[in-house]
Amino acid sequence: MKDFRELKVWEKAHRLTLVVYRNTAAFPREEMYGLTSQLRRATSSIPANLAEGCGRSGDAGFARFCTIALGSASEVEYHLLLARDLNLLKPKEFKDLTRRTTEAKRMLTSLIQKLKAPG
Template sequence: MSARHFKELEVWQLAMILTKKIYELTSGFPREERYGLSSQLQRAAVSIPSNIAESNARTSTKDYARFVSIALGSSAELETQLLLSKELNLGDDGLRDEALLFCERSGQMLSRLHQALTHKLESDPRVPSPESRI
């Protein structure tokens, strides 16, 4: 299920592009936002490819699924922050709209990857699923 190296994963490549777009977008934010929404956007964006890379390096499907889930959460956080920046009229509209598209696409890919990993966990009785501990 995992590529030999995280750099080969399309979702990681897409997340890296998204992260660069977030840095482009936030460079146009007012200076007083440097430690506010700008920082939050950058941290959420960086978290996505970072967790994809970490998940790919994990040796168990359970760990892989957990880090993909974290990346998926960061994607939802980033989308929320992008929508907030739109409401606050911060940054370039075109850059933000482009970032939103990349964010939605990476979120969809992460969701499919997480579903596949969860299915793998459920179909292999030797690997405890997260739900079995509840």
């Protein structure tokens, strides 16, 4: 069993989640159960799946949860685009969140490749 807190990608994903929560706090009240909820859920799913995967035995099980986290990161990318196009995110916020999401996706992809590499 691995300690998820020791993973750099978990730390990046956790920080991304905190920033998303701060940014979405300013979203309109009518989006509370819409885009705000969807964006927060998708973002928090990234570090949550990494944590759950660390509790599984073996690299194959961990890789599966990393792949789920990667899918959540792609979902975040879309929700960020939607928030930008609805003028809920300022261009600077959008750029920062997109950069952080892309960085997490790169790290997840690298980790998945490492886990699936022949021993």
